[in-house]
């Protein structure tokens with residue numbers, strides 16, 4: 001048993017950085033805690049200090065349910081993976097960042113950051129991604145959309161429409177029909193990459209590709225969205241389209257960094273995981289396929305990461321050009337290796 005002013009000071013401050021380094025038990029409650037526990041401060045005279053949770057337990061104290069002191073020595077990766085399991089098992093619940101933070105014993109900001117570092121997305125995006133994957137699987141076997149919604153862990157119908165609208169741009173019924181009711185506007189302009197075609201729904205850009213000629217790009221747009229209604233950009237959307245092209249030109253001519261434009265991306269849960277992570281790679285940086293796989297928590301899915309990059313429909317804005325081979329080789333690029341080299345060169349100059 002230890003007795004120290006320094007320990008007491010960090011308990012008074014609820015200093016998280018001491019979690020796992022020592023523990024304190026309160027004799028009036030019989031419970032022991034991490035220094036960072038948010039529970040009501042005990043009287044100094046009732047507090048005992050321990051260096052390990054085992055010592056606290058053998059002195060007759062029980063672990064606090066709030067700060068879970070027995071787990072505080074876990075590596076953050078273990079904590080994150082445990083939280084992922086928890087989310088997977090409780091998909092029907094809305095699990096808030098606050099709840100996750102409490103469960104882990106780390107601050108909300110810390111856990112959010114650790115989640116993004118280890119998994120590639122926030123806890124919320126992770127839940128959304130799982131629900132969508134679940135939901136899409138259910139949709140294919142369930143004829144009743146409402147039933148699929150409940151079975152996939154969405155608690156209300158309006159929420160799922162809202163969420164799916166944001167993430168895949170199609171309502172559940174549209175998805176079942178292969179997206180046939182989705183309206184995609186397209187416009188084409190010339191950038192330094194050649195003819196560049198942008199396709200967008202009313203929610204954002206779903207297609208940005210460049211190539212030899214406009215017609216080939218339009219064929220590609222139809223091939224990617226076989227059931228969508230594809231029409232030329234109406235006059236009313238023209239100024240928005242011009243702004244997007246202007247942003248691309250500024251970036252390609254090395255005048256400005258690439259502005260963040262509205263996206264409406266569609267893909268499998270895995271592809272979305274990869275594509276969202278790619279958006280976090282800063283311009284001028286590169287990652288290897290292996291690093292991406294590790295960052296999204298799927299270290300063995302290196303090949304799947306490469307094919308998700310190759311399936312990217314939104315060039316530049318989802319910067320798949322920032323992923324290269326582990327040995328520094330450029331690997332492939334959907335729009336040609338020369339363009340990839342060129343883009344990386346532009347970005348390395350910034």
Ligand SMILES: [Zn+2]
Nearest residue numbers: 033037064067
């Ligand atoms: Zn506690």
